[in-house]
Amino acid sequence: MKTVYVLNGPNLNLLGTREPAVYGSQTLADVEKLCADACEKWGLKLEFRQSNHEGTLIDWIHEAGKLHAQGELLGVVFNAGAYTHTSVALHDATKGTGITLIELHISNVHAREAFRHHSYLAPAARAVMCGLGVAGYPLAIEALTRI
Ligand code: CA2
Numbered sequence: 344m345k346t347v348y349v350l351n352g353p354n355l356n357l358l359g360t361r362e363p364a365v366y367g368s369q370t371l372a373d374v375e376k377l378c379a380d381a382c383e384k385w386g387l388k389l390e391f392r393q394s395n396h397e398g399t400l401i402d403w404i405h406e407a408g409k410l411h412a413q414g415e416l417l418g419v420v421f422n423a424g425a426y427t428h429t430s431v432a433l434h435d436a437t438k439g440t441g442i443t444l445i446e447l448h449i450s451n452v453h454a455r456e457a458f459r460h461h462s463y464l465a466p467a468a469r470a471v472m473c474g475l476g477v478a479g480y481p482l483a484i485e486a487l488t489r490i
Pocket of ligand 1: 353354355358359360361362366422423424425426427447448449450451452459
């Protein structure tokens, strides 16, 4: 059974508590349940995590890279939050690991402020998904099974 990492970056622990017009009203616990159901459906083991700290997210990408090297990782779904738009370090951590990583955003970042249009992560990602709400998470997991 292969593992899928679903990683969430800064402030995503606040999902469902503020800005429902942008991010919806479901909480991160609800998102975890969506991912757990998808992994059960596709016969996958789920590692679902959230951190507000860039270094912790980097450590988890390295961890996923080790699992990939052992042939035990299907891929990573990564909502890096605002670090998407700022972090060369997350780009560097991802690039060269060989992992299949899908960059995911709940909102359509391209329909929002200009500072959200650029992603440091995208060039290191296999695919980018955005604007599907939290429904994007199980869709991204399904996408990992198909690519
Ligand atoms: O649309 C997304 O998923 C984002 O990654 C969310 C980030 C934002 O910086 C990106 O540009 C797009 C922000 C996550 C903060 O989430 C909150 C949720 C509820 C209340 C406050 C923040």
